[in-house]
Every structure is written in structure tokens, then in C-alpha cells.
Amino acid sequence: MKSDNAGTAAVTTVASPEPASRKRTISSYVVRFREVGLMMFIVLLCLLIQLRNPSFLTLDNINDLITNTAILSILAVGMMLVIITRGIDLSIGATLALSGMISAMTVSEYPGLHPLVALLMGVGIGILCGMVIGLLVSKMGLLPIIATLGMMNVYRGLTYLISNGRWVSAHQMPASFKELGTGTILGVNNLIWIALVVYLAAYYFIAHTRTGRQIYAVGSNPEAARISGIQADRILWLVYTIMGGLAGGAGVLWVAKFASAQGDTATGYELSVIAACVVGGVSIAGGVGKLSGVLLGAVLLGIINNALPLINVSAFWQMGIQGAIILAAVLMNAVIKRGVDRNNLMRRRI
């Protein structure tokens, strides 16, 4: 129960099964069954797409879809933590490109390097990038939007400068490195395994460790968290560092999967990640967010990106649709939150 409700704990702690809760509003149902609803929506969407194009729900395409969603879902975990602390990180697309570019250039220089070393190196670069942002946000008190907007450009510029505007393409990378993104274990793509590991680790971290719980505490009420002895600035720093590390790792996976590293890799990808989070019910106001929701949000985004070409919608619609989804999800979250708050107030009166 506790672990399952990890995210909404802040909101629904009052909701104990007592007679007064007979008068449940719609929004409290939405909160309780949000994941089920999202899942049903996804199923419905899949069926509709399947009607338009029967090649959608084939084993091959599903495998393809999940593999493509893996990187997005890994990043969404980090973004969830950042948004829970009331922040936002616009720099991850650039961090991803930077770490991907550096690791791709390294493996093209030293083809004998073990791919896992390259992956670790990417994570390390990402952690460094994230630490800088975390430092700016937590110690210098910069607004997350300003700090990440600024550093986004710095990292993107560095990517171009380091590569001199050139690409690292497929033939420059050793096969063992590309295997990282295309190989399979037990018939399942490596990326999916990695995403699985990330999700399990994240689940343990946010539901069963003290630091993980403190992230939610800082997000739902920074003042109260500070008074109860939580070092909020350390938590903030940690959150951006984790985000950076995940983005760095994702950069290596991205480059290995698409077998090319470019200066403009993953431009604007942060928007998809944010979309996955808000669709999955992570509240921009902080303190609320569940891994299950974020995973479903990532899958929904993945399906939309995968299915648009299949049902003959021009790729140019993708951005508009994504924006509309973000706006709708954010507004819906706000409306639901209002309903829940009202519900709690009503209960208090009795």
C-alpha cells in the first residue's frame, strides 16, 4: 500500500476508509485509478490505430516500439524526480548529445574499448553536467528554468565545438559498441533490459530509502522539509545529478542504437520527456509522481511517435500533437488536484 501509493501519498494521506468518504467526487476516483485509466486509453488508442493499419500490433512492430520507448522512459525517471522537487530540466537533450558525442568519438579512436566502459564514461559525463546544474539551482539559487536554459546552450555548443561540426557515423564505431543498442539478451533488446534495471533501482530508491522519500518531502513542502531537518539543497543537487547521469547514459545508448552521433542529436527531446512525465501524472506543483504513471506516459508518447507514420499522418503533426498532449495533461492534472483539495476540505468539515 505504502509503496504503491508512493507518489500520491502527499495528497491522499487523509483518505482513510471512513464513512465520510462515501461521497467521493469524480476527481478522487481519477486519482485512485489514474494508471488504470491511462492504460485503458492506451489500449483504446492501440485498437483504433490497429483498425487503421493492421501492421501496428505485430510482434515486430511492438518490439520496435518498446525498444524506441526505452530511452525515453529512462529519461522520464530522472525528469520525474526533478519535477517532483518543483523544478524542470530543459538541458537533457543537450547533455545527451554531449555525452553521446564524446563517447562515440572515444570508441572510434579506441575501438578495443569495452562498450560498458563507454557507457560508464557517458554516465560520468552526464553526472558532471548534472552536477553543474544542480550546483547552480541548489547553492546559487537560480531558477531551474534559467539554469537549464543557459546550460542547455552551453552543452549544445560544446558538442559542436568538440566534434568540430562533424558526425561520427556507423562505420567509425566498432560493432561491439553498436551491439549495446541493438543486441539482445534472451531475445529481448538490451535497451529494454537497461530500462528495466533503471526502473527497479528507481523503485527501490524512491520507495524504500530515506533519501528517496526526502525528495517527495522537499517537493510537497520545501519549508516543512527544511524545518524537519532535511537538507533541501543537497536533495536538489542530487536530483539534478541523477537526471544528468541518466541523460549521459541515455546519450551513449542513443548513439549506439542509431549508430550516429551528431551535433544536433536529440534536439528538443526534453520536451517529449516532460510530456511523458506530465501525462503520467507527475504534478508540476511538486511532490506528486509515480513510476508506474511515468512509464505509461512514456509508452503513450512512444505509441504516438511510432503510430503517426503508420496511419499516414505527416510527421509534421508530431510536434503540435505533443504540445497539445502536454497542455491537456497539465491542465487536467490541475483540475484533478483542485477536485482532490476540495474533497479533502469537505472531509475535514465533518
Next chain:
Amino acid sequence: MEPRVLENRQSFSWRRYLLQWEVMLLALFLAINVMNANLSEYYLDFTNLRDAMMGFLDKAFIVLPMVLVMIMGDIDISVGSTVALSAVIMADLYRMGVPMEAAVVICLLTGTVCGWLNGWLIVRFKELSSVIITLATMIIYRGIAYILLEDQAAGGFPSWFSHLGWGYIGPVPIIVIFFAVFAVIFILLLHKTVLGRWIYAIGSNPTSSRYSGVQVDRIKILVFTLTGLMAAVAALFLTARMGSTRPNIATGYELEVIAMVVLGGISTSGGKGRMIGAIIAVFLIGYLRYGLGLINVQAQALLIIIGMLLILAVMLPKLRLTRKKNA
């Protein structure tokens, strides 16, 4: 101790005056010009310096209202997309045979509607920050621009329209005259009208200003609408200068505009800053870019410099404040 007390009583101190953000900006601006002049022999040339303004003043139209937005403690990161959408709708209509004059009006209307929608959403959903709302509309506006024009370019405007971007009245470029007029209007608006005082009040404390009878919601909608309108004005000049438009124009404008505003001394937490600072910052960044462009610094290195400038500009006043607190 004694002299310090005396010093505090003085109403005017040269030291305090010179340590003002705007004065320091001006000094920095001069330093950059000296640096540029030393770096390239082609820099100090009246015609060049004048024509360089045509290259960066289009963003400056957005800086003016963005100062108001940020003094209110909000932020608008959808401005780049608003520029793109207004420009694309104008070009698309012109391509379909609508007269240019009407297309220009519709361009301005588009920007206004985009800005109004931002403001309306922010006021209607107070629990959501302006960051996330304008982030969503940023994607939507540019998304619509892509839907309309896909990856094509639209152009071939009549000559009077491109005159807007490249023309002169006497020795002065048209865009400079327009900017000067708008700058004066905005300075007066912010510093000499009740509305301006209210904007500062909202930024310092929205709740108390609402209780004191300031119509916070209306003013917010008005300021965001104004931002959209000015983004459309920027779209006009940008399109006129480029001669054609694409859905990806003005990418990253939000960064530069916000960097200019923040460098101009406007606090990101609202309530502080002056219009003149932002205007100096426009010229500072503009001429820095121009000078570095003359000595062939890559565009990507400029990206880094502007990103760092943004971060430094926000950090510096905070460092100064903390030192004061410690002392």
C-alpha cells in the same frame, strides 16, 4: 564606525551611483566596444555599426514586453514560437493570394491571440507556473507552424515589405526608428504610469497587491497579450529582413531575449529592474555578437557565450547580496 553613519545619511553617493547595475552595464558595453575595435579593424565604422543594428534589433522588440513579464515574476518562453507562427501564417496567407497589407494585420493578430492565450491560461490556472504553460504553448505554436508550412519556405513578398527590414529613412534604418518609438513607449509605460507601478507591485507581492485593489489577473493577461503582439512585430521585421520564412525561424529567441532581460538587471524573482538596463543589454549582446562574428568566431561558440552570460547575469547580483548579508 562613525564615518559610515555619516555616509548613510547622504542622499547621494557617487559610489552607490556608479555601482548601479545599469552604469556597470554601460561600462561593460564600452569595454566590449573597445575590445571589438582592437580585435578587428573593420569594427569601428559608422555604416557597419549602424547596419549591424538591423541584425539584432528584431529580438529587441520582444525584450521590451519581456521586461514587464519578468518584473511581474513570470516568464514567457513561447516568444520564439509566437514569432514563427505569426510569420508563417502571414507568409501562408500571402501565398494563397491575400493582399500583403491584410496579411500583416493578421500576423499582428496572430501574435496577439497567442499572447492572450498564454495570459488567459496562466490566470485561469494559477496553480501552474508560467514556465510550464508557456512551455506547452511554445511547442503547440511551433507545431502549428510546422503543420501549416511543413518544411518549405514561403517568401516573395512585395518590395515595400522588405523595405521594412532593409530600408532607411534619411540615414537611419527604419527598424531603429520603430524600436526607438517602442522603447520610449515602454519606458513611459513602466516608469511613468500607474500600470507600471502595478506591475512592480504584482512582482513584489501578488497577494498583497490583489488585496490592495490591483486587478492582477487583468494586468497579467494584458502584459502577456502585449508580449504576443510585440513578438508579431518582431516577426514582421525578421521576415522582412530574411525575405522568406520557415517554421524553424526564431528558434532559441526565448533564450536570447531572457538573457538580455536578465543581463539588464531584471530580477528573475520579480519586482526589480529597469527598462533602460534591458535596452543597454540588447545593444551589449548585439554588438558582442557582431564583433565576434567579424573575427569569425563560430556560431556554436556564441551559443556557449550567451548561455554563460545568462547564468552569470543571474548569479552576480545574488553573490553581491549574500556578501552584503554576511557583512
